[in-house]
Amino acid sequence: MNMRTKFTQRLAEIEIVPGTRTQLLTYDGMFPGPTFHFQANRTAVVRMRNQLDVPTSTHLHGGVTPPESDGYPTDLVRPQGTKDYTYPNRQRAATLWYHDHRMDYTAPQVYRGLSGTAIVTDDEDTNLPLPKDDHDIPLHVCDRAFNGDGTLIYPALVPGPGVQDAYGNGVLGDVILVNGAPWPVLEVNASAYRFRILNASNARRYEFALDPGADLVQVGSDVGLLEKPVRHRSLPAAPAERFDVVIDFSAYPVGTEVTLRNTLESGNLGQVMRFKVVRPGKAGFTVPDKLSTVSKPDKEVATRTFDFRAGSDDRMRMWRINGQMFDPNASLATPKLGTVERWRFTSDFHHPVHLHLAHFQVVSRSGRGPAPSDAGWKDTVDVRPYEVVDVLARFDGYRGRYMLHCHNLEHEDMAMMANFDVG
Template identity: 60%
Template sequence: MSAFSRRGFLGVLGGAALAAAGCRAFAETSGQLLTSRAPLPRPFTVPLPIPRVARRTAPGRYEVTQRPAKIAIIPGLATEVWGYDGTFPGPTFDLRRGEATTISVRNELSVPTSTHLHGGVNPPDSDGYPTDLVVPAGHAHEHGGHAAVLHQGAKDYHYPLEQRAATLWYHDHRMDFTAPQVWRGLAGFALVRDAEEDALPLPGGERELPLMICDRAFEEDGSFRYPAHHDSDYMEGVEGDVILVNGAPWPVAEVSATRHRLRLLNASNARRYRLRLTPGGHFVQVGSDAGLLAAPIAHDEITIAPGERFDVVVDFSAYRVGSTVTLVNTLAGGPAGSVMRFVVARRARDDSAVPRVLSRPPERTRAVATRTFDFRRSESAWTINGQPYRPGVPLARPRLGTSEIWRLTSDFHHPVHLHLAHFQVLARNGRAPAATDGGWKDTVDVRPYEVVDVLARFDGYRGRYMMHCHNLEHEDMAMMADFDVV
């Protein structure tokens, strides 16, 4: 699998590709399909794996190593992944609010990396800035003329965790190469818990399932397939034809006829999903990107863009024992129309519940400024406000402890992610936000030619942070911008 970067990629883009992108956007397409050359496995035959929970090496400290490993994803074939501790997904970090944590990331790959804790309220030097790189020991590196901070062999990332309980995740964030390096496997869960969440009777233990949903394509030998350098057909973003959940293709999970908490994460490079349960049922949303909702919200379907998380409860007692419940994706046909399957295997006692009041989230505060950020394809790049990414050149300087309205506009599907700042969606095209926009978030699905207003709160730390499109190919093709919290 060869990587393509914006430097080489943009030189071969033409008007025809842009026109095609615009036409397909209205059909809910958010990327270009890359098909596998390996035979696709039969769905619902592989058990759902649960990523292992990382163990501390000392109080408040973890150590993890990025390294290649061969694993079985497509039955009968071996796939080389780049994984945290050689696994895909990486280990889950089960963390607690207020318990400051250091995670040492060692790089034993052949390329530099930068690890971003997505949704974390972190000091700027531990935020995973794209030119703050961990370089493999003994390797010299220059990054395309951009000034980079280099750490030889390993880096300690310090996370104060002064934030509410939430489903976070971590992934590679290297400039120009985020997409191919995440595609190879550099991603995992980080769950933050707190006393407010502990007091709720939500399902837990084996009935709490973190579900990392992503898509991949495979070569005949089982290796990951990804576009070659200079392949202009994939300017919109890369979608695969194999849907993975926790690294397994279309897995199946046995569940009891009880409530289960599903922590849904879209870790795809570009693919959006509209999730439904078949033969019917609903999701009771209890949390969004940045933590618990004030009160639960029921949804028949959930559209989830890259980078977004939905914390939901599904009550499997609504189905008869022995039946199957399939999580489907109505934004795709064929293989990508299915995600995973649950088998309701047995009855069991259930003392869980979804209370009417879940939390007391932070209140909105008055905005001190309004800014507009336009996410759009220019002649030479995916841009924000007409500018390709320029490291160290901020497009905004919000003040610490204040809130601002950021108006996000687009020409295509752009899931917009803010580092550090959490926000609430105020409006879509001047109207009320969608029911699935509820709660405090860090990523919002901005659809073609849409105007989305968010109220962003800049709490935590002063320093340099970023916003970008979380379509990872767009991010690599310069759709990022710095902002300085002053």
């Protein structure tokens, strides 16, 4: 069975801040966009009709996608245009993200609404005794800033592209939205839930924790199930990272309110959402000790270093990889199809580094082992200031031109992006 689906990118007015309307760029009038449901190894064709007044390019983040459907920044769908994106989904079950990737304008167009969750399922995942159906919930987390009348505040340079100087490190909002609602409250029963947390923020990092305290039991990373669960008292999440976690509310008495906090902030910004335990539920859930088999990557055939750093000589600050600003005609690496390479990332700041196509495992951080939150196969890794992060990346699936870039979306638009060619 092949999935064929049509979506229309169009303007919509949505009530986000109660009592106001916010005009957004949307997929099918929704923010976040409708959740895509894909079946592993079943090709899905997604038809995007662009009825906006700006060009778009849609990227399935974490997808193993042929280059012509990967949402390359200059592969634009013009206003009134249509494109069929083909997703073969030859990959494991995972929580992915789809979002706009228009050259120079990814940050404002995602900020204005072009963002949604995509879920790939397979038999292995479906057969695991994990919470299902209405106990399996995606949490699309992002921050935005609003004027009193509900309009979004984005400090774009006019004319664009880019942001005003003061926002060169990235744009942060002062309202936290989960599934498009500010600080929502979710009524739960006293049982276990699976939450697929996506940090869909342009630049904000989180450290998620529950209050009153309980563990976030991670079962999946960016691109699939872990081998075994990892328990976190608090869980750091950089932009574009996904964490598939189980929270068991059965330990809380009915009536308890549990806050999902961001411990990097205080006050309103220190809160993400609340869970209200309103009914008794099934107690005694345990996450299986063995979730999946996570293969070790083969031995690397090459090592390459990518340095993520601000340029110092610019009038307007630009961000660079190996000293270069993005050039669509240049390529920084030519890995061979079917091989594994060690890619080393160095940086001057927090840069969440993302590779298209290739999935990787984090093997070291500044000579030490990976962090607990680095477990499993990933497509995005948070490289912290002055850290040296090594990953083993597997270049599998398709030949062609793909990219690596910083997923702080303002950094991305300010040129912190590069091509690599899989040959």
